Amino acid sequence: MPKTFIISALVEHKPGVLYKVSNMFWRRGFNIESVAIGTAEQEDLARMTITIKGEEKDAEQLVSQLEKLIDVLKAARLDPQKAVIRELALIKLNASDPKIRSDIFHYVEVFRGRIVDVSPTSAIVEIVGSKDKIDAFINLTRDFGLMEVARTGETALIRGPESVRIDV
Amino acid sequence: MRMSGAKALVESLEKERVEVIFGLPGGAIMPVYDVLLDSKVRHILVRHEQSAAHMADGYARASRKTGVCMATSGPGATNLITGIATAHLDSSPIVAITGQVSTSQIGLDAFQEADMIGIASPVTKYSFQPRRVEDIPVTVKKAFHIASTGRPGPVLIDLPKDIQMDSAEVEFPMKVEVRGYRTDYKPDPEKIGLAAEILANSERPLILAGGGVILSDASEELQKVAETILAPVATSLMGKGSIPEDHPLSIGIIGMHGSKEANRLIYEADTLLAVGCRFSDRTTGKLDEFCPASKVIHIDIDPAEIGKNRCVDLAIISDAKMALEALYRALTKTLTEKKDTAWSRKLKEMKETNNVKTENSGRDLTPPKILKELRRVLPPEAIVTTEVGQNQMWASLYFKVLKPRTFITSGGFGCMGYGFPASIGAKTAIPNVPVVDVAGDGSFMMTENSLATSVTENIPVTVIILNNRMLGMVAQWQRLFYNRRYSAVSLGDVPDFQKLAEAYGAEGLRIGSVEEFSRAVKESLKSEVTTVIDVPIDPEENVLPMVPAGYSLKDVIG
Numbered sequence: 001m002p003k004t005f006i007i008s009a010l011v012e013h014k015p016g017v018l019y020k021v022s023n024m025f026w027r028r029g030f031n032i033e034s035v036a037i038g039t040a041e042q043e044d045l046a047r048m049t050i051t052i053k054g055e056e057k058d059a060e061q062l063v064s065q066l067e068k069l070i071d072v073l074k075a076a077r078l079d080p081q082k083a084v085i086r087e088l089a090l091i092k093l094n095a096s097d098p099k100i101r102s103d104i105f106h107y108v109e110v111f112r113g114r115i116v117d118v119s120p121t122s123a124i125v126e127i128v129g130s131k132d133k134i135d136a137f138i139n140l141t142r143d144f145g146l147m148e149v150a151r152t153g154e155t156a157l158i159r160g161p162e163s164v165r166i167d168v
Numbered sequence: 169m170r171m172s173g174a175k176a177l178v179e180s181l182e183k184e185r186v187e188v189i190f191g192l193p194g195g196a197i198m199p200v201y202d203v204l205l206d207s208k209v210r211h212i213l214v215r216h217e218q219s220a221a222h223m224a225d226g227y228a229r230a231s232r233k234t235g236v237c238m239a240t241s242g243p244g245a246t247n248l249i250t251g252i253a254t255a256h257l258d259s260s261p262i263v264a265i266t267g268q269v270s271t272s273q274i275g276l277d278a279f280q281e282a283d284m285i286g287i288a289s290p291v292t293k294y295s296f297q298p299r300r301v302e303d304i305p306v307t308v309k310k311a312f313h314i315a316s317t318g319r320p321g322p323v324l325i326d327l328p329k330d331i332q333m334d335s336a337e338v339e340f341p342m343k344v345e346v347r348g349y350r351t352d353y354k355p356d357p358e359k360i361g362l363a364a365e366i367l368a369n370s371e372r373p374l375i376l377a378g379g380g381v382i383l384s385d386a387s388e389e390l391q392k393v394a395e396t397i398l399a400p401v402a403t404s405l406m407g408k409g410s411i412p413e414d415h416p417l418s419i420g421i422i423g424m425h426g427s428k429e430a431n432r433l434i435y436e437a438d439t440l441l442a443v444g445c446r447f448s449d450r451t452t453g454k455l456d457e458f459c460p461a462s463k464v465i466h467i468d469i470d471p472a473e474i475g476k477n478r479c480v481d482l483a484i485i486s487d488a489k490m491a492l493e494a495l496y497r498a499l500t501k502t503l504t505e506k507k508d509t510a511w512s513r514k515l516k517e518m519k520e521t522n523n524v525k526t527e528n529s530g531r532d533l534t535p536p537k538i539l540k541e542l543r544r545v546l547p548p549e550a551i552v553t554t555e556v557g558q559n560q561m562w563a564s565l566y567f568k569v570l571k572p573r574t575f576i577t578s579g580g581f582g583c584m585g586y587g588f589p590a591s592i593g594a595k596t597a598i599p600n601v602p603v604v605d606v607a608g609d610g611s612f613m614m615t616e617n618s619l620a621t622s623v624t625e626n627i628p629v630t631v632i633i634l635n636n637r638m639l640g641m642v643a644q645w646q647r648l649f650y651n652r653r654y655s656a657v658s659l660g661d662v663p664d665f666q667k668l669a670e671a672y673g674a675e676g677l678r679i680g681s682v683e684e685f686s687r688a689v690k691e692s693l694k695s696e697v698t699t700v701i702d703v704p705i706d707p708e709e710n711v712l713p714m715v716p717a718g719y720s721l722k723d724v725i726g
Contacts, residue, residue, distance in 0.1 A: 064472035070294050073348040
């Protein structure tokens with residue numbers, strides 16, 4: 001049974017690195033569910049959080065293949081039980097009907113989201129949380145006017161003092 | 169010191185002690201070629217860039233040095249790719265330098281532009297595109313460091329033309345560090361102890377030696393370990409030569425065209441010590457049924473090779489030489505000397521029975537006879553390269569290699585056209601030993617224009633064409649697995665290789681018997697010019713034994 005793995009990789013923050021990483025996944029036949037990238041604790045480094053679907057035996061091989069790339073300084077699989085995992089989604093909804101509009105406001109509150117933009121006919125909702133939570137919100141609103149979704153993909157850090165980092 | 173980018177590049181190469189560059193100029197690399205005129209680095213002009221990469225590769229494999237090839241942007245650079253990919257799959261250290269269009273034109277689909285970093289990434293160990301003159305010396309230093317250390321491989325330096333022409337103050341570093349690159353893998357003493365224990369207690373140990381043994385110069389250590397535990401040594405194609413093939417424990421190569429001994433004994437082994445090999449499909453056959461009864465100990469310098477193809481019981485991430493040295497020490501500490509075991513007696517019997525069998529096909533000029541004769545007339549240190557296909561498999565089955573780095577072949581990529589330019593590269597590196605390319609007619613025709621380089625640059629080699637007027641290996645598969653439906657495999661009687669060789673100023677010979685062959689090879693070794701020996705063979709000749717693709721090693725045909 002394919003499982004979902006989360007990998008945190010510390011990489012050189014320079015042109016071409018994302019290409020090399022994604023190319024490696026493609027070439028080795030791994031399916032990327034999501035990638036989230038941003039500057040890491042050091043300016044010249046970026047952290048990639050990569051979510052992969054695969055077999056248990058693939059996970060270790062994947063980390064080895066990642067670490068083999070010279071632009072990847074460190075990579076490790078994160079245990080979901082011991083990690084903080086978040087995703088951000090911006091969701092644009094059709095809100096021209098006043099009834100639907102009030103429903104949206106209600107749901108956003110339940111999901112601890114925020115309305116970040118409103119127009120006479122639409123609203124943009126920001127939701128931060130687990131992938132499942134965002135999926136649930138999207139499913140809930142799908143029927144009454146889901147217009148557009150933009151998701152960041154999951155980003156994650158290990159809880160506690162342990163970390164995937166290098167010392168300068 | 170203030171200098172141009174081109175000058176900085178050439179000086180950096182000189183500081184890496186580069187003696188020779190194989191290449192072909194073009195618009196986007198002309199500033200470098202201009203500087204080369206005043207350099208003591210020898211440039212060898214090829215007729216097609218693919219051959220430049222193969223020559224650099226052959227040079228590297230024969231000499232342990234890093235080979236260098238060079239081309240212009242666009243088509244020149246992409247022509248190198250086949251040779252770079254060949255070096256990549258066989259872990260051969262080369263540095264490829266390509267010109268690139270000027271930085272202001274990159275991305276505009278300029279004349280002769282190709283995204284070389286994008287194209288080369290999957291087939292290089294690393295690729296650089298310096299964008300400032302100041303970065304060139306450190307880039308070159310890093311490139312040679314990455315290419316030659318750890319698991320070796322090809323590195324690309326793609327240099328925009330304006331950066332070659334610009335000038336700046338540059339400094340040449342004495343050493344460099346590459347963040348994120350590790351080569352310091354040393355054997356874990358605990359695991360070595362464990363491996364020694366497993367091997368000492370095994371009744372039927374077998375060693376599988378791969379190209380990594382040759383790359384780390386670990387042949388002597390390998391032999392000592394094998395002799396201590398009386399383990400037969402099979403090699404992968406890339407490992408051929410890691411143990412002298414006339415050694416009593418050598419059982420030849422394993423796999424699709426492996427020896428019967430190797431393919432049979434692997435089924436009975438209770439412990440497999442795999443060193444510097446990656447369990448490729450051509451080596452293992454059907455993976456689920458490969459060494460089903462044995463514990464597997466895997467020594468490799470590349471952590472990503474562990475468990476990639478074959479799950480192992482004990483992995484030792486280390487340079488092969490260091491690991492085998494440590495293993496030998498651990499074994500001699502615990503093991504009382506093994507003199508004779510049921511396993512070693514079995515091996516001996518097996519080899520004796522096989523030796524008694526003589527080929528009696530009636531024909532005179534069979535590939536096995538030719539290759540055995542070739543071994544007889546060549547000194548042990550002679551270097552043999554091969555093309556790809558039947559010629560390669562006949563050579564691997566019947567030509568006994570006695571020293572490491574004397575058998576050079578495209579194992580992983582299986583690149584036709586490799587052997588002849590690789591032989592020129594090898595001869596350039598080691599000019600005082602005979603270099604012979606065992607070729608097929610199909611492969612030789614892919615890079616035969618290297619005859620021009622060989623003759624004009626005065627690098628004499630011997631080419632033996634096992635000429636069956638066929639793309640022989642494809643024909644063999646069509647014969648065996650496609651009901652003799654021959655599709656696009658007949659090459660006809662063209663060209664006349666004797667005349668072709670002469671047209672290039674080389675020597676061409678056609679022979680009709682083993683005696684003539686023997687004489688021709690001996691003469692060619694004395695010749696100051698490249699000799700092409702055309703050996704007509706039966707087009708119906710198969711390479712046997714063989715294991716059909718996807719079958720297990722015990723399903724041997726022939």
